[in-house]
Amino acid sequence: MxxxxxxxxxxxxxxxxxxxxxxxxxxxxxxxxxxxxxxxxxxxxxxxxxxxxxxxxxxxxxxxxxxxxxxxxxxxxxxxxxxxxxxxxxxxxxxxxxxxxxxxxxxxxxxxxxxxxxxxxxxxxxxxxxxxxxxxxxxxxxxxxxxxxxxxxxxxxxxxxxxxxxxxxxxxxxxxxxxxxxxxxxxxxxxxxxxxxxxxxxxxxxxxxxxxxxxxxxxxxxxxxxxxxxxxxxxxxxxxxxxxxDIENQQPVSQQAQEPQEPVTQQEELIKTPSFSREAQIEIPGIIPVSVADLMKSSQVTVEEIKAIIYQGGFMPQDTPLENIPQDLWNYLVTNWDKALNLLNTQIRKF
The missing domain is CATH 3.40.50 (Rossmann fold)
Incomplete structure (x- = not known):
């Protein structure tokens, strides 16, 4: 204890x-x-x-x-x-x-x-x-x-x-x-x-x-x-x-004795930070709902990959046009995005 x-x-x-x-x-x-x-x-x-x-x-x-x-x-x-x-x-x-x-x-x-x-x-x-x-x-x-x-x-x-x-x-x-x-x-x-x-x-x-x-x-x-x-x-x-x-800066003596490291400024730290922006290099047609498009951009999922999820997941027949995808299916993808990404990473991208 x-x-x-x-x-x-x-x-x-x-x-x-x-x-x-x-x-x-x-x-x-x-x-x-x-x-x-x-x-x-x-x-x-x-x-x-x-x-x-x-x-x-x-x-x-x-x-x-x-x-x-x-x-x-x-x-x-x-x-x-x-x-x-x-x-x-x-x-x-x-x-x-x-x-x-x-x-x-x-x-x-x-x-x-x-x-x-x-x-x-x-x-x-x-x-x-x-x-x-x-x-x-x-x-x-x-x-x-x-x-x-x-x-x-x-x-x-x-x-x-x-x-x-x-x-x-x-x-x-x-x-x-x-x-x-x-x-x-x-x-x-x-x-x-x-x-x-x-x-x-x-x-x-x-x-x-x-x-x-x-x-x-x-x-x-x-x-x-x-x-x-x-x-x-x-x-x-x-x-x-x-x-x-102040409390976090009060380091124990054992830590203070360690070899000093070069300080990193906040600006340098932010430059190293990965980007989480809608300006990712992925072009998404307007036919795809915004809620799905935003998730695609943040997860770096291309249009071809979202089609593969829909087809290989058995949601729609192969080569179904995007304009024929029902709204209920788009909603399902948004609420089950983790499952969609798992399908993409385990069965689609590995090939």
């Missing part, structure tokens, strides 16, 4: 949520050497490094795997988690040939959703284990909350993940997974134009604030003793990530 003590240096799992336009993406972009997976296109006007917008759940999981293996960043950001959840729902419905998540009945669709989204969180935890911070941004929504031990109910801010039926699965999983949950909102003061009850009221102010601890009106948490309320700025939490670097 091993007993350890002291602070353990590790990357952090952070959730930043709030109303639209509050500046969640801008705040996330200030984390150390960030890299975005932009699921909704909110970073188009920002000078940040980003992967291609995922057009399928499978592509999103591939991007996480790429980050783990290539390590092209110090902070990986999914912007936003609720749009990623939509990709997850689409994936589940295509896999089970359903038109919507409600078509499963008895809440089974939401059970599948929790299990599949948990798979993403597990992959993101693998990034933490290799020293990469993970930030999930999300929108907020106001929901009516009823306490089981009290009379009455009240409104509160919550993560905008699914609807009422998914609060106990996706949203709860994300909150439990995170080390830090930051709720961002505009600080508004309501003032009255008179002293009587009929006087008109209006909101003034609008300063952007960040809340770090749980409150009846919102969800938040941290494990670093942060003030309950802070200005919405990375400077207030920068010490958490600086401390991580």
């Amino acid at each position: 091993n007993i350890s003590s002291g602070v353990i240096a590790k990357a952090q799992k952070v959730v930043i949520y709030g109303p639209e336009g509050i500046g969640k993406s801008t705040l996330a972009a200030q984390f150390p050497l960030p890299l975005f997976t932009d699921t909704e296109g909110s970073t188009h006007n920002m000078d940040v490094r980003r992967l291609d917008k995922p057009t399928s759940w499978t592509m999103l999981l591939q991007q996480v795997e790429f980050v783990k293996n290539a390590r092209p960043c110090e902070t990986y950001i999914i912007d936003t988690a609720d749009w990623a959840e939509l990709l997850c729902i689409e994936h589940i419905c295509k896999t089970h040939n359903k038109k919507g998540i409600e078509d499963f009945g008895y809440g089974n669709g939401y059970t599948y959703l929790g299990e599949e989204f948990g798979r993403l969180l597990n992959k993101l935890t693998e990034l933490i284990e290799v020293g990469i911070n993970v930030v999930l941004t999300a929108h907020s929504q106001i929901k009516r909350f009823e306490r089981p031990d009290e009379m009455g109910a009240y409104d509160r801010w919550e993560l905008k993940l699914g609807n009422k039926k998914t609060v106990a699965t996706t949203a709860s999983l994300v909150k439990e997974w995170a080390d830090i949950v930051l709720f961002c909102n505009f600080q508004v003061t309501v003032v009255s134009s008179g002293n009587n009850s009929n006087a008109k009221k209006k909101g003034v102010g609008g300063k952007r604030m960040m809340y770090t601890t749980h409150n009846p009106a919102w969800d938040a948490k941290n494990r670093f003793g942060l003030p309950d309320q802070m200005d919405m700025s990375y400077q207030g939490i920068a010490h958490i990530f600086n401390r991580q670097n």
Whole structure:
């Protein structure tokens, strides 16, 4: 049995949520050497490094795997988690040939959703284990909350993940997974134009604030003793990530005595990083759906190879034109891309 003590240096799992336009993406972009997976296109006007917008759940999981293996960043950001959840729902419905998540009945669709989204969180935890911070941004929504031990109910801010039926699965999983949950909102003061009850009221102010601890009106948490309320700025939490670097740099004497190596700058390290770009040297006709085309580019699968998968996999007769491939088959390939690649590598490419 091993007993350890002291602070353990590790990357952090952070959730930043709030109303639209509050500046969640801008705040996330200030984390150390960030890299975005932009699921909704909110970073188009920002000078940040980003992967291609995922057009399928499978592509999103591939991007996480790429980050783990290539390590092209110090902070990986999914912007936003609720749009990623939509990709997850689409994936589940295509896999089970359903038109919507409600078509499963008895809440089974939401059970599948929790299990599949948990798979993403597990992959993101693998990034933490290799020293990469993970930030999930999300929108907020106001929901009516009823306490089981009290009379009455009240409104509160919550993560905008699914609807009422998914609060106990996706949203709860994300909150439990995170080390830090930051709720961002505009600080508004309501003032009255008179002293009587009929006087008109209006909101003034609008300063952007960040809340770090749980409150009846919102969800938040941290494990670093942060003030309950802070200005919405990375400077207030920068010490958490600086401390991580300081602890990692405190090497044992035995390691310090080793022969020094030439330092590698971040820019040189990024140059060595493999490319994960849609500009791969593969030309794909427009008849192939974008979700399939993106996976083909990221996996370096040619048009002839995708045809071979379809023909040798027994999905369609030999020499069937691409325009005659049904949409259901394209959907099947997206949701079973790993199987398609296995067929390609074991039975097609080896010949």
